[in-house]
Amino acid sequence: MNFYSIKEPIRYEGPKSESELAFHWYNPTQKVMGKTMAEHLRFAVCYWHTLCWPGLDPFGGDTFLRAWHHDSDGMHAARTKADIMFETLDLLGVEFFTFHDLDIAPEGNSLKEFNANVTAIAKILESKMAKGKKKLLWGTANMFSNRRFMAGAATNPDPDVFAYCAAQVKHCMDVTKDLGGENYVMWGGREGYETLLNTNIGHEIEQAKRFLSLVVDYKHKIGFKGPILIEPKPQEPTKHQYDYDVATCYSLISSLGLEKDVKLNVEQNHAILAGHTFEHEIALASALGIFGSIDINRGDYQSGWDTDQFAMNIPEMALAIYEILKAGGFTTGGMNFDAKVRRQSIDPDDILHAHVASMDACARGLLIAAKMMEDGKLAKLVSSRYAKWNTAENKAMLAGKENLEQIAARVLSKGIEPQPVSGRQEYYENLLNSYI
Ligand code: XUL
Ligand code: CO
Numbered sequence: 001m002n003f004y005s006i007k008e009p010i011r012y013e014g015p016k017s018e019s020e021l022a023f024h025w026y027n028p029t030q031k032v033m034g035k036t037m038a039e040h041l042r043f044a045v046c047y048w049h050t051l052c053w054p055g056l057d058p059f060g061g062d063t064f065l066r067a068w069h070h071d072s073d074g075m076h077a078a079r080t081k082a083d084i085m086f087e088t089l090d091l092l093g094v095e096f097f098t099f100h101d102l103d104i105a106p107e108g109n110s111l112k113e114f115n116a117n118v119t120a121i122a123k124i125l126e127s128k129m130a131k132g133k134k135k136l137l138w139g140t141a142n143m144f145s146n147r148r149f150m151a152g153a154a155t156n157p158d159p160d161v162f163a164y165c166a167a168q169v170k171h172c173m174d175v176t177k178d179l180g181g182e183n184y185v186m187w188g189g190r191e192g193y194e195t196l197l198n199t200n201i202g203h204e205i206e207q208a209k210r211f212l213s214l215v216v217d218y219k220h221k222i223g224f225k226g227p228i229l230i231e232p233k234p235q236e237p238t239k240h241q242y243d244y245d246v247a248t249c250y251s252l253i254s255s256l257g258l259e260k261d262v263k264l265n266v267e268q269n270h271a272i273l274a275g276h277t278f279e280h281e282i283a284l285a286s287a288l289g290i291f292g293s294i295d296i297n298r299g300d301y302q303s304g305w306d307t308d309q310f311a312m313n314i315p316e317m318a319l320a321i322y323e324i325l326k327a328g329g330f331t332t333g334g335m336n337f338d339a340k341v342r343r344q345s346i347d348p349d350d351i352l353h354a355h356v357a358s359m360d361a362c363a364r365g366l367l368i369a370a371k372m373m374e375d376g377k378l379a380k381l382v383s384s385r386y387a388k389w390n391t392a393e394n395k396a397m398l399a400g401k402e403n404l405e406q407i408a409a410r411v412l413s414k415g416i417e418p419q420p421v422s423g424r425q426e427y428y429e430n431l432l433n434s435y436i
Pocket of ligand 2: 231267295338
């Protein structure tokens with residue numbers, strides 16, 4: 001039985017088409033800067049928001065009434081979700097998907113049972129992937145929903161929870177590897193605190209570091225080729241989270257010397273909640289050498305919480321994709337739709353409309369960003385702003401060839417007097433608008 005009202009894959013019909021359910025901009029085979037749109041954007045559908053969230057909010061429950069949420073046979077529900085995931089991928093022409101272990105299989109009564117359930121469903125996914133030529137962008141363990149994680153996962157005061165998490169992640173990494181997952185994600189949903197009064201922050205950070213080291217050691221042991229991706233988020237569910245933003249994650253990663261193995265999965269709305277722009281977080285991750293992947297969604301600028309809406313703002317996508325192109329594009333990463341339709345969007349087809357609209361917005365962002373790259377005006381302006389660093393003298397200063405005293409002596413003997421230069425922000429902004 002089909003979940004959606006259509007059976008044929010949604011097609012690219014071009015900007016002039018008036019079809020409601022067609023791609024107007026996303027043309028997977030269209031070449032942009034030498035790569036196809038599909039190769040650039042590497043879209044993924046996520047299990048969690050697409051198939052697991054029932055439409056609840058703090059004041060009301062399930063609005064979607066999906067059959068599998070009311071199925072008393074957990075494994076049957078899991079098989080239904082697997083069918084619908086692949087139906088969704090086929091209709092959208094999306095190559096990748098992502099999951100939490102708990103999204104794909106029921107918990108059962110013990111970790112042993114849970115592992116067996118996850119393995120059994122993974123076998124089903126494996127054959128569906130082979131048949132439909134689909135790939136796993138990343139897998140991750142849900143270590144935040146069950147009440148055992150209420151005081152933290154790896155940063156729980158109780159070492160039994162830390163050990164339990166190690167066991168859960170080990171299994172999820174095994175499954176992710178077996179499915180050819182291109183990355184393994186860690187989002188610290190409960191890795192933080194509610195009140196400092198009951199928290200030993202130093203101890204919890206030691207625990208977080210130990211856990212990350214264990215995961216990286218295991219990645220090498222099993223020969224998992226992709227990176228471990230940390231997904232920064234400042235708060236929600238906890239008041240303060242240890243993976244607050246890109247800069248905070250970098251300090252954790254670099255303190256362990258793990259920059260080669262651990263990269264970041266930057267999510268649009270998490271960036272905004274941390275008080276940054278999306279493009280800032282991508283640019284910073286790239287500058288620090290730890291850019292990995294994207295969770296694409298948007299927040300609501302008035303709400304101040306993680307609304308996980310489908311990203312539709314074209315200029316915002318253009319700026320983000322410009323940073324991704326400047327970073328050299330994705331390698332193992334991609335654009336995971338970590339986004340959910342609104343709780344009033346109760347029709348199955350709303351899921352298709354949401355993905356199509358956001359894929360079109362990303363495609364338009366890509367086209368704009370490619371124009372910005374190809375014409376090169378912005379990059380030229382920026383590099384001329386830093387041009388004086390190219391003189392031999394200034395290069396040597398940056399390379400550490402002079403100490404503070406030597407620099408001071410040079411400034412005084414040469415009579416160096418800095419002359420302010422206009423930052424030309426309004427001109428830059430106008431130039432940006434000319435591409436949009
Ligand atoms: C939560 C969130 C997660 C991570 C994976 O805000 O974004 O779905 O992407 O755990
Ligand atoms: Co996310």
